[in-house]
Amino acid sequence: MFDLRSNPNNLYDLISFDNIRYSAVFEDIKTKDELQNSSLLDVYTASYWPEARDLIDKIYLTYIRPKQNQHNYIQKKHLGKIILHLYVTWFYDPDTCTAINFDNNAYKPDARYNKIKITKSTIEVAKLLIDEGLLGVKGGWQDPKGRGFLTRVWPKDELIKYFEEAKINILDVTFDINRETIILQDIDKTIPKSFTKSGKEKKQPQRPIPYNDNPNTKRMRTILACYNELLRYAHIDVATAEKDYILSVNDYGKERKVFIRPHVTVRRVFNSGSWTKGGRYYGAWWMNCSRIDRQDIFINGNRTVEVDFKATHPMFLYAQEGVNYWEITKGRDPYIIPVPELADYPNFNRYLIKQLMLTALNEDDKQVAFSATRQSVTKENMRHDGTKRPPKDVIEKLDDNFLDKVFDEIRNAHHPIEHFFFTGLASDLQFMDSEITAQIIEHFTEHYIPVLTIHDSYVIEEEFASVLVDVMMASFREVTRILEARMYEGEKKPKPVLERIGNRHTLHNIKVRNELEELSSKAGRTGLKVISKFPMLEYREGFNKETQANLANVKYSSYLGKEQKITQRYFDSYARHTEWIDQGRYKVNLEDEDTLNQLKEFRETIDSKVFNDWLIGHPFYRKDNDPSG
Numbered sequence: 001m002f003d004l005r006s007n008p009n010n011l012y013d014l015i016s017f018d019n020i021r022y023s024a025v026f027e028d029i030k031t032k033d034e035l036q037n038s039s040l041l042d043v044y045t046a047s048y049w050p051e052a053r054d055l056i057d058k059i060y061l062t063y064i065r066p067k068q069n070q071h072n073y074i075q076k077k078h079l080g081k082i083i084l085h086l087y088v089t090w091f092y093d094p095d096t097c098t099a100i101n102f103d104n105n106a107y108k109p110d111a112r113y114n115k116i117k118i119t120k121s122t123i124e125v126a127k128l129l130i131d132e133g134l135l136g137v138k139g140g141w142q143d144p145k146g147r148g149f150l151t152r153v154w155p156k157d158e159l160i161k162y163f164e165e166a167k168i169n170i171l172d173v174t175f176d177i178n179r180e181t182i183i184l185q186d187i188d189k190t191i192p193k194s195f196t197k198s199g200k201e202k203k204q205p206q207r208p209i210p211y212n213d214n215p216n217t218k219r220m221r222t223i224l225a226c227y228n229e230l231l232r233y234a235h236i237d238v239a240t241a242e243k244d245y246i247l248s249v250n251d252y253g254k255e256r257k258v259f260i261r262p263h264v265t266v267r268r269v270f271n272s273g274s275w276t277k278g279g280r281y282y283g284a285w286w287m288n289c290s291r292i293d294r295q296d297i298f299i300n301g302n303r304t305v306e307v308d309f310k311a312t313h314p315m316f317l318y319a320q321e322g323v324n325y326w327e328i329t330k331g332r333d334p335y336i337i338p339v340p341e342l343a344d345y346p347n348f349n350r351y352l353i354k355q356l357m358l359t360a361l362n363e364d365d366k367q368v369a370f371s372a373t374r375q376s377v378t379k380e381n382m383r384h385d386g387t388k389r390p391p392k393d394v395i396e397k398l399d400d401n402f403l404d405k406v407f408d409e410i411r412n413a414h415h416p417i418e419h420f421f422f423t424g425l426a427s428d429l430q431f432m433d434s435e436i437t438a439q440i441i442e443h444f445t446e447h448y449i450p451v452l453t454i455h456d457s458y459v460i461e462e463e464f465a466s467v468l469v470d471v472m473m474a475s476f477r478e479v480t481r482i483l484e485a486r487m488y489e490g491e492k493k494p495k496p497v498l499e500r501i502g503n504r505h506t507l508h509n510i511k512v513r514n515e516l517e518e519l520s521s522k523a524g525r526t527g528l529k530v531i532s533k534f535p536m537l538e539y540r541e542g543f544n545k546e547t548q549a550n551l552a553n554v555k556y557s558s559y560l561g562k563e564q565k566i567t568q569r570y571f572d573s574y575a576r577h578t579e580w581i582d583q584g585r586y587k588v589n590l591e592d593e594d595t596l597n598q599l600k601e602f603r604e605t606i607d608s609k610v611f612n613d614w615l616i617g618h619p620f621y622r623k624d625n626d627p628s629g
Contacts, residue, residue: 030097035138035152037257038097043118044179044265045084048589049172055087056080059162063132064125075128078121082129086155088173090163092244092259099150100126102140113208115178115601126153134159171580174232174263177588177595178602181224181265184211186273206271213605216275220268222606223438223501226614227445228265233586233618234450235262235577236286239570240296248290258288262577266453268434277427279434281441286452286459296564297459299450301574303564305465307472308457309436311335311354313361313429317417319480337413339406345390352377356403357410364424370403430455432479439475439498440468446499448618474498502610 047053060076068075082100089096101107104120129135135153142148155163185206194202211217237260238246245257264284271278281287286294297304309315311325311334318325325334335354342349355376356369363369377398411418433456440458444451451468452459460468474497580586590596603611 030136030138030152030154034095035097035149037093037095038099038152039089039259040150041082041085041098041100041122042175043081043085043122044116044175045081045088045173046176047084047168047173048592048595049169049585050589050591051167051169052080052084052172053592055162055166055168056083059083059134059159063134064128067128074119074121075125078118078125079129081118082122082125084173086135086153086159087163087166087168088170088261090155090160091170092261093257094160096257097138097152097154099152102126102151110208110210112210113180113183115180116176116598129153129159169576169580169585171262171577172585175265177598178605179265181228181267182217182221183208183267183269184273184275185209185269185271185278209273218605218607220438222610223442223445224266224268225602225606225611226501227441229615230445230448230450230618231266231284232263233581235298235300235574236450236452237298237570237573238289238293238296239298239566240564241293242567242569244569244573246289246293248288248293258285258293260573261285262573268438271427271430274427276431279431279438280455281434281437281453284452287454294454294459297452298570299452299459299461302461302463304452304459305462305468306457306459307465307468308454309433309472309476312433312436312456313358313425314414314417316429316432316480317361317420317425321416323416334414337409339409341402342390348390352398352406353410356407357414360407360410360421361429362424362426364422366404366407366422367400369422370398370400373403374398435479436472436475439478440471442501443471443475443498444468446501446503446614471498501614502607 056076056079060079064075064079065071086098089098100122102123104123107118107120107122108114109117109119126135130137130153134156136156138152140149140151186209187204188207189204191204193204241260245259247255248258266281266283268281269278286297289297291306294306314334315325333350335350335357337349337353339349339352342352352373355373359369359372359376360366363372411421436456437453437458440451441453444460444464449460449464458468458472478498588595588599590599
């Protein structure tokens with residue numbers, strides 16, 4: 001396996017420049033902000049079309065091959081990974097640097113996570129490109145806070161000329177077919193322990209670990225294979241974006257660019273060496289967008305809505321305790337707990353309660369939870385759609401004493417679940433919401449309808465909004481029943497109602513089947529209504545009055561009715577995607593032997609029959625195979 005991230009316990013990502021010309025290293029020095037504007041080298045970047053191979057061949061034959069006694073296939077393969085990543089980065093933002101790990105130990109063989117056999121040859125090829133003057137470079141460094149940063153490289157004029165002359169369609173640059181999408185992580189015990197100022201041991205970072213496949217992992221990988229293929233065909237973009245990126249905020253409260261890439265590979269990541277810890281989905285650019293930017297996402301040229309569960313994690317715990325929170329509180333927002341000092345700032349009051357309550361459930365130490373709350377407030381304040389913090393004359397600082405006082409109010413308001421606070425339930429709760437997301441993904445993927453997930457929030461084309469609400473409610477019920485929540489004690493167990501990939505049906509009726517209205521409960525109402533009688537969901541965005549009427553029981557956001565100005569960049573992006581589809585270039589070009597080998601390896605890790613049956617049912621494939629077409 002390989003780890004392209006910086007190791008927080010290494011001083012730098014030290015690079016030896018002994019064999020590189022002085023001028024190549026020290027000219028074109030960039031500022032700190034320019035260096036921070038970077039993306040990590042993604043060695044899974046790939047293209048299966050001749051235009052990309054032509055670009056790689058030209059650079060290899062001109063700069064790499066003359067330095068070798070014979071053809072070096074390994075170096076050419078690694079060159080291709082570097083060049084394609086640099087090309088994509090340059091295409092979307094010429095000012096973005098690429099971060100590369102120059103530590104040999106970062107590139108290790110691994111049958112599962114490094115199937116493409118990326119080695120330390122990455123470093124050798126990068127040095128050759130620097131030596132030839134194709135790349136500028138800034139060696140790894142450490143900031144005053146002790147954080148290490150990887151070496152940065154960027155294309156110089158000579159390489160940019162090759163990029164400008166290349167005939168590559170950016171939509172033809174995607175990712176390796178056999179990239180692993182089911183990740184199991186555990187604590188990296190090779191990294192020395194570190195401690196907080198108070199002497200408490202910090203959480204150790206987790207790294208991917210090997211595992212043996214079983215029917216469940218193969219099933220999950222098959223579903224993700226269908227889902228990622230569906231996303232690859234779809235046009236997903238921010239219609240109001242003037243550039244190919246939008247600005248968001250990272251975990252340190254710093255603004256960063258989120259690139260609107262046409263292709264993604266969504267992965268599911270489990271934690272702590274367990275298949276019941278974590279399990280959330282990662283890898284798509286919309287997961288890094290602010291909520292206000294997600295309002296402007298269009299899917300296949302259509303407006304979208306976003307619906308999310310309200311207070312998912314606390315609701316899980318209430319269900320475990322046999323309590324339907326929404327019923328006993330008559331729909332009271334669990335995060336509205338008055339704090340006298342914040343009486344004139346209700347939005348911040350609610351935001352602070354929410355952050356404090358969630359960190360208390362996630363962490364096992366009060367001080368760590370308080371610190372995380374302060375960090376999240378700082379991060380939110382940096383966002384253009386953030387909840388603004390009151391001025392200092394209202395609340396000077398969010399110190400532990402103040403947060404402790406606020407937390408006493410949380411305990412009083414949520415005493416049925418107070419024993420769960422500070423028990424470190426993050427991974428357990430994430431697994432529960434990830435199982436709900438898994439069912440929602442599978443249901444809509446079976447019907448070839450893209451649904452974009454952001455943990456417990458979902459973006460879908462506007463016409464399917466009311467269906468999404470039904471599916472969310474059904475998946476919440478199914479998952480909490482599977483986990484034997486006490487809330488359902490004494491009830492008749494209903495049969496599953498959501499679609500499963502591979503269970504073929506005659507008609508593609510995307511509405512949840514009638515069984516939803518037949519779920520029984522001891523309260524004499526349908527199980528669905530017991531849950532959804534009160535606003536368990538929050539609904540954001542919306543332009544269609546009929547859709548809004550269908551969601552009358554859902555809380556609307558303050559963003560409703562925001563004027564959208566669709567940009568020319570979006571129209572160009574949509575036209576490019578339409579042409580790509582019309583030309584049939586969404587199909588993988590199988591002329592290359594390496595591609596065939598990757599495809600064979602990929603099919604061995606999934607249920608090929610289920611995948612093929614799903615694939616041939618896709619509208620694009622049905623159209624291509626229609627004799628009348």
